[in-house]
Amino acid sequence: MTLPNPSVRLLLIFAVLSFLPMLNLYYIGEEAIFPISSMEMAQHGVWLKQYLYGNDVQHNPLFNWMIIPLADLAGWANVLVVARGLTVAATLGTAAMLAWLVWRLFGDRRFAAFAALVHLTFSDVMMYHGWLAYVDPLFGFFIFSAIALLWAGCVGSRPGLLWLAAVALTCALLSKAFTAYVFYGAAVFVLLFDRDYRKLLLGIPSLAAHAVMLAAPILWFAMIPSGHSQSGRMFDEILAKLAFPGVGEYLTRLVLYPLEAWSGLLPAGALAIYFLLRRRVVFDTNHPRHFRTALMIAGLNLLPYWLSPHGGMRYLIPIYPLFALICAWLIWQAGEAAQRTARRWLAAAIVLCFALGLFVFPYYQHKFRGENYALAAADIVAIAGERPLYVTDSSAPGLNVTAYINQQRYPHQALQHPPAQWEHGFVLAREADPQLGKEYKVYKLLGDRLYMLCRGTACNQP
Numbered sequence: 001m002t003l004p005n006p007s008v009r010l011l012l013i014f015a016v017l018s019f020l021p022m023l024n025l026y027y028i029g030e031e032a033i034f035p036i037s038s039m040e041m042a043q044h045g046v047w048l049k050q051y052l053y054g055n056d057v058q059h060n061p062l063f064n065w066m067i068i069p070l071a072d073l074a075g076w077a078n079v080l081v082v083a084r085g086l087t088v089a090a091t092l093g094t095a096a097m098l099a100w101l102v103w104r105l106f107g108d109r110r111f112a113a114f115a116a117l118v119h120l121t122f123s124d125v126m127m128y129h130g131w132l133a134y135v136d137p138l139f140g141f142f143i144f145s146a147i148a149l150l151w152a153g154c155v156g157s158r159p160g161l162l163w164l165a166a167v168a169l170t171c172a173l174l175s176k177a178f179t180a181y182v183f184y185g186a187a188v189f190v191l192l193f194d195r196d197y198r199k200l201l202l203g204i205p206s207l208a209a210h211a212v213m214l215a216a217p218i219l220w221f222a223m224i225p226s227g228h229s230q231s232g233r234m235f236d237e238i239l240a241k242l243a244f245p246g247v248g249e250y251l252t253r254l255v256l257y258p259l260e261a262w263s264g265l266l267p268a269g270a271l272a273i274y275f276l277l278r279r280r281v282v283f284d285t286n287h288p289r290h291f292r293t294a295l296m297i298a299g300l301n302l303l304p305y306w307l308s309p310h311g312g313m314r315y316l317i318p319i320y321p322l323f324a325l326i327c328a329w330l331i332w333q334a335g336e337a338a339q340r341t342a343r344r345w346l347a348a349a350i351v352l353c354f355a356l357g358l359f360v361f362p363y364y365q366h367k368f369r370g371e372n373y374a375l376a377a378a379d380i381v382a383i384a385g386e387r388p389l390y391v392t393d394s395s396a397p398g399l400n401v402t403a404y405i406n407q408q409r410y411p412h413q414a415l416q417h418p419p420a421q422w423e424h425g426f427v428l429a430r431e432a433d434p435q436l437g438k439e440y441k442v443y444k445l446l447g448d449r450l451y452m453l454c455r456g457t458a459c460n461q462p
Contacts, residue, residue: 021357026370032403119324124264142172377404388425424456
């Protein structure tokens with residue numbers, strides 16, 4: 001048995017550790033959605049529907065199911081750390097699944113470890129989406145696991161792995177969206193072109209597993225309350241991304257999107273292209289068939305997001321591991337000198353990540369955006385006291401302040417939208433609306449404002 005290169009093992013350890021400083025950062029972007037909705041679901045005693053400000057947002061709740069018991073154990077004041085910890089676990093699980101798949105395909109543990117390292121050191125993974133408390137990394141983990149199990153099942157003629165793929169893909173649906181089936185369907189389509197895989201894929205066990213896989217969303221939406229409207233909303237959300245923005249804007253996106261996606265794959269993406277252009281990559285050894293398969297699955301899945309008028313880099317997270325396999329293979333095939341160069345660059349990326357997590361991000365959050373959310377929340381809690389407090393602001397700053405208020409007031413009920421008729425108390429709003437309440441205090445959150453409005457006796461200065 002060939003063990004991974006010691007330097008690769010050491011880099012893997014430090015790559016994992018580089019995520020730890022990110023756990024203690026203040027809320028970023030729309031991270032507060034799942035901490036808020038998880039608290040509301042736990043307080044309402046509801047498990048099948050995701051709630052935000054007391055309203056059913058019609059999203060699937062698997063991420064919430066994972067957050068709630070852990071937040072109960074760790075304390076709801078630590079719910080952000082819990083959510084980010086689950087995201088990091090999903091990212092590391094994706095890297096582990098990639099290493100397993102590469103080992104099954106290539107039979108080389110050193111190359112498997114290197115591919116996992118490449119994935120963990122992608123700039124978008126290590127410095128942003130790999131630890132941010134969004135559902136996308138969990139969604140990506142389940143999708144890629146399904147693809148990896150499918151592919152390994154084809155290579156090893158093991159139909160049992162297809163049943164595991166069905167479970168993984170169902171979990172992906174329960175995490176986020178129907179697009180899980182698009183990613184997986186593209187992989188099936190590519191693998192069907194391989195004569196050696198076709199017999200297994202068209203066999204009875206495979207057809208049975210895929211029939212169960214396709215039946216899962218029907219059963220889920222039949223089981224949950226208002227499942228028909230939720231499935232319709234999920235389809236509408238996908239269709240909204242196809243709205244045409246205009247010729248100029250669309251053509252600009254066609255040019256810039258591949259560059260934006262490639263920037264998230266640095267430094268390995270740049271190294272792979274460099275060695276390829278320098279003609280140092282040897283294509284006639286070490287299973288080029290699997291490289292071509294990975295390239296076709298990744299390319300086919302990239303195409304809809306490239307051609308779509310709307311969509312960001314995070315939608316590509318499920319195929320990041322395939323990009324990692326492609327980049328790792330090109331670097332590996334360029335020879336030992338290229339591998340040493342790559343290890344140095346990946347080590348530099350890890351050092352940069354530590355610097356960001358320990359110094360740059362904390363400084364930015366203290367001076368500009370992040371700490372101010374927690375300070376505003378503490379002030380609002382002190383002002384409101386025991387008086388009613390509501391919220392209507394669903395922008396990122398409003399969500400983040402609300403999340404801190406909920407955590408500080410727990411076990412009190414998480415903030416809700418105000419009822420139709422209310423005469424006394426406060427409401428947090430994005431704009432000063434005289435019909436909603438009288439302006440009591442304004443919080444400046446860098447370029448945003450959060451208005452604390454009042455009604456009744458709450459408007460009297462304490």
